[in-house]
Amino acid sequence: MYKLENVSKKYNDKYAVQNFTLTIESGSITGIVGKSGSGKSTLLKLLNFIEQPTEGQIIFEDKAINDASKKVIRKYKEKIGMVFQNYNLLNNLNVYQNIAxxxxxxxxxxxxxxxxxxxxxxxxxxxxxYPSQLSGGEKQRVSLARALVRNPDILLCDEATSSLDENNTETIIKMLKNINHEFNITIIFVTHELSVVKQLCEKVCVMEDGQLLDIIENRNKSAEKNTASYLENVKRSIEG
Incomplete structure (x- = not known):
């Protein structure tokens, strides 16, 4: 599905993402975790083809996008649905109209x-x-349905549960699992919430300072908190 080969993105003289190498298989659920400023948002823009890499290359469906035309990139974008932290619903449209x-x-x-x-x-x-009449969890479910309406192959989730309480977070996690299972949609879930990726993702990519520190296989074991480094905390949380 996606293959990133030594991808870097630089703004002015500062790297937001640097030497990032990752393969995301079709039908998988992958988590991207990191603290604020770790490069998660920039990586998401690269995966959504909003930004082009400064260095390295992104291969999508076995084709390099670096030299792809705008027309081809538009076609690629049609295969991607987005779910946002703040829902991005239009307040003057009702639920049906927002989804449509x-x-x-x-x-x-x-x-x-x-x-x-x-x-x-x-x-x-x-x-x-209308959105003003909905709870946060209901708004996110509308956002999720809207992201699916054009039958995407990929769902990019940007902090999709960060604004939700525990019960609504569990609901969204269950829905995402069903989406992956029933529609075979590849899900990339960007978040800082370790508890969510532990429940949802098959593998977890840990970012810090724009770099990929490690890829952790999720064994779904119980976790204990510690005071170690961020990477060690993620490993312990995911692996038990």
Missing amino acids: LPLKIINKEDQHKVNELIQFVGLEDKAKS
Whole structure:
């Protein structure tokens, strides 16, 4: 699906991401964790083709994107859905209209698809409600359904549970697992919440200062807190 080979992204004279090498397999669930300023947001922009690498190359579906035309990159972007921390819903549109918006933009209305997704995220009784009438968890479920409406191959989640309480976080995690299982969608989950990646992700990439420190296989064992380095804390949390 994705292959990053010694990818770096520099703004002015400072590297936001440096010498990043990673392969993300189709149908996998991968976590990207790191403290604030570790380079997670820049990496997400690279994966979403909003930014181009300064050095190295990104290979997507066995094709290097560095020299790809804008038309080809637009086609790649169509394969990607995004879920944001702050939902990014339009307040003047109801639930149905927010979910249908990506289809409306490309003049491809599909009422059956929209209603199917409303049912999938459990908001049948909220279809005509507006964002101001929804809880945070309900807003994120709308955002999730909207990201799926164009049948993406990849779902990029940017701190998708950071604004939610424990119960709503568990709901979103279950939905993401179902999405991965039922639709075989590759999920890349960017977060600072170790408890979430422990429950959701098959492998966890640890970032610090723009670099990939380690890739940890998730064994789903119980964890104990410690006062060691960030990387050691992540390893202990994920591996037990």
